[in-house]
Amino acid sequence: MLRHRGADCPKRTPATARMQWEALLAACQAALLLVAVLTPVLMGTVVAGVYYLEPSFRRNFFIAKAFPQPRGLPFFGNLLQIALPRDQLFRLLRRWRADFGSRYVISMFYMTFFHISEPESVEAVLSSSKHISKGRAYHFLRPWLGRGLLTSDGQLWHTRRKLLTPAFHFRILDQFSEHLQEHASRLVDDLAAAARDAGKGGAGLDVAPIISRLTLRAIMVTAMGKVDFRTNADSASQESEHSYFEAIHRVGAAVVERGVQPWLWVDPIFHLTAFYRRFRSDLETLHGFTSKIISERKSDMRECEEGDQDSAGKKKRTLRPFLDVLLAAQGEGADLSDRDIREEVDTFMFEGHDTTSVALGWALELLGRHAAVQDALAEELRAAGSDWSAVSRLPFLDRVLKECLRLRPSVPFISRYTDHDIVLSDGKVVPADAVVNILIYDLHRHPDHFPDPERFDPDRFLPEKEQARHPFAYVPFSAGPRNCIGKRFAVMELKLLLAAVIRSFHVRSGMPSREHDMFTLDLVLRPSTGVFLHLTPR
Numbered sequence: 439m440l441r442h443r444g445a446d447c448p449k450r451t452p453a454t455a456r457m458q459w460e461a462l463l464a465a466c467q468a469a470l471l472l473v474a475v476l477t478p479v480l481m482g483t484v485v486a487g488v489y490y491l492e493p494s495f496r497r498n499f500f501i502a503k504a505f506p507q508p509r510g511l512p513f514f515g516n517l518l519q520i521a522l523p524r525d526q527l528f529r530l531l532r533r534w535r536a537d538f539g540s541r542y543v544i545s546m547f548y549m550t551f552f553h554i555s556e557p558e559s560v561e562a563v564l565s566s567s568k569h570i571s572k573g574r575a576y577h578f579l580r581p582w583l584g585r586g587l588l589t590s591d592g593q594l595w596h597t598r599r600k601l602l603t604p605a606f607h608f609r610i611l612d613q614f615s616e617h618l619q620e621h622a623s624r625l626v627d628d629l630a631a632a633a634r635d636a637g638k639g640g641a642g643l644d645v646a647p648i649i650s651r652l653t654l655r656a657i658m659v660t661a662m663g664k665v666d667f668r669t670n671a672d673s674a675s676q677e678s679e680h681s682y683f684e685a686i687h688r689v690g691a692a693v694v695e696r697g698v699q700p701w702l703w704v705d706p707i708f709h710l711t712a713f714y715r716r717f718r719s720d721l722e723t724l725h726g727f728t729s730k731i732i733s734e735r736k737s738d739m740r741e742c743e744e745g746d747q748d749s750a751g752k753k754k755r756t757l758r759p760f761l762d763v764l765l766a767a768q769g770e771g772a773d774l775s776d777r778d779i780r781e782e783v784d785t786f787m788f789e790g791h792d793t794t795s796v797a798l799g800w801a802l803e804l805l806g807r808h809a810a811v812q813d814a815l816a817e818e819l820r821a822a823g824s825d826w827s828a829v830s831r832l833p834f835l836d837r838v839l840k841e842c843l844r845l846r847p848s849v850p851f852i853s854r855y856t857d858h859d860i861v862l863s864d865g866k867v868v869p870a871d872a873v874v875n876i877l878i879y880d881l882h883r884h885p886d887h888f889p890d891p892e893r894f895d896p897d898r899f900l901p902e903k904e905q906a907r908h909p910f911a912y913v914p915f916s917a918g919p920r921n922c923i924g925k926r927f928a929v930m931e932l933k934l935l936l937a938a939v940i941r942s943f944h945v946r947s948g949m950p951s952r953e954h955d956m957f958t959l960d961l962v963l964r965p966s967t968g969v970f971l972h973l974t975p976r
């Protein structure tokens with residue numbers, strides 16, 4: 439039976455309404471009080487739990503007190519200071535170097551990070567065969583690069599490094615010089631065409647995408663054996679190259695942004711974000727691009743297999759380029775799955791083109807600010823002629839390139855986990871199990887080792903000056919057992935490309951004059967907007 443609702447309800451007088459309102463307020467206050475009491479208790483429990491479970495956090499926290507630290511908040515540490523866009527973050531790191539020196543720490547929650555940029559500590563970390571595990575930032579590269587040479591450690595890293603080192607032997611590099619010279623001429627043609635289209639006005643031409651395209655093709659033709667890229671790529675290939683670059687830029691940015699937002703370190707939380715959906719689709723693009731390179735090379739190799747045997751039908755022992763080394767090792771039964779090979783190809787495609795691309799862009803930009811150095815270099819190149827082996831030995835070109843990589847190191851920071859305590863000469867200790875970030879950008883500006891550090895002066899690398907300097911004051915390719923495996927390749931490529939461009943153009947910079955405003959924090963020293971140059975044919 440239906441009843442009329444109003445019949446049973448007590449009448450709502452102003453007094454009952456006030457009482458209900460007060461009860462509601464009291465309930466809210468109680469709830470707020472509960473939250474206020476419980477939150478610190480909960481946070482305290484988490485912190486205490488982590489400290490209890492992980493004694494190294496506790497130990498490092500106290501040891502770090504000997505180092506200067508930017509003032510942060512209790513519990514959060516410096517977290518809120520680093521929650522910045524990446525270009526501002528780049529400048530913040532420079533300010534911290536100016537304010538706190540070349541050894542300081544920052545913290546986030548219970549974690550401490552040691553920032554170093556002076557040769558003694560850098561040597562202690564890099565020269566050791568013990569501190570070879572990579573820091574936390576590299577974990578975020580794993581979905582992309584897996585356990586390739588850059589991100590792996592332990593026995594796996596040792597085995598792969600041994601397998602791949604011969605792929606960068608100087609005899610192999612000699613074979614590459616012809617390909618690289620072809621690419622150098624192509625770069626000059628592409629720049630000339632783009633400069634004509636861009637005209638003379640404005641900030642000039644953004645050379646970064648043109649150089650990236652060229653260095654990507656150079657690594658594909660040489661290390662990956664993709665010889666069809668010697669000729670002009672068709673429009674489908676150009677489109678997939680373009681998507682590859684865009685995906686690399688976004689994934690690099692995502693890795694840095696994840697690194698400064700600790701809540702995104704937890705995979706299940708990261709996977710809930712829109713950020714992750716974009717990241718996953720970029721990974722598909724990157725992995726699709728490299729898988730195609732591998733499958734094409736596999737079928738090319740099957741076709742060439744017979745030519746690989748001597749007259750007695752035995753396999754010839756030859757030095758092979760990078761991808762062939764991996765595929766041959768797999769064919770001979772090495773413990774290398776298809777996925778392992780793809781992870782190495784992803785690693786070398788990225789390291790092998792993005793580093794050289796930013797290095798060349800920044801070298802041209804620096805020369806575009808220093809006309810006298812540029813003219814002296816052009817004169818040395820003119821006198822040398824076009825023979826590659828002569829170019830590789832030119833002393834001024836060598837010094838110019840070194841100075842460019844000092845001021846604009848392609849890899850501005852690297853990171854390690856320490857294996858054991860490192861006692862520094864002043865008695866301070868960098869403890870075991872700590873994350874040490876080596877700020878190469880700041881190291882190369884240490885005023886004790888590079889007086890008037892912002893001045894562009896290739897003569898800092900005259901032989902007598904180099905010999906007098908601390909060997910770990912200048913490490914653009916890192917140093918010690920985990921140094922850059924592609925250093926010789928990179929130097930050869932950069933010398934050839936730089937020589938070709940300077941022989942063909944007068945270069946003038948179109949960038950803002952304030953140095954640190956041009957960069958954004960990334961895996962490589964990426965420009966915030968582009969690398970703008972005015973190019974005039976010589």
Ligand code: HEM
Binds near residue numbers: 589
């Ligand atoms: C200007 C060019 C380059 C610069 C400045 C550079 C710099 C570096 C640095 C600083 C590291 C150490 C990274 C770390 O410790 O986290 C490194 C490692 C590495 N580089 Fe390069 N690199 C360049 C070009 C290349 C090229 C052309 C290749 C490949 C063809 C390459 C492949 C690698 C690989 C695979 C590693 C990891 C090595 C290992 O951990 O054993 N790099 N590079």
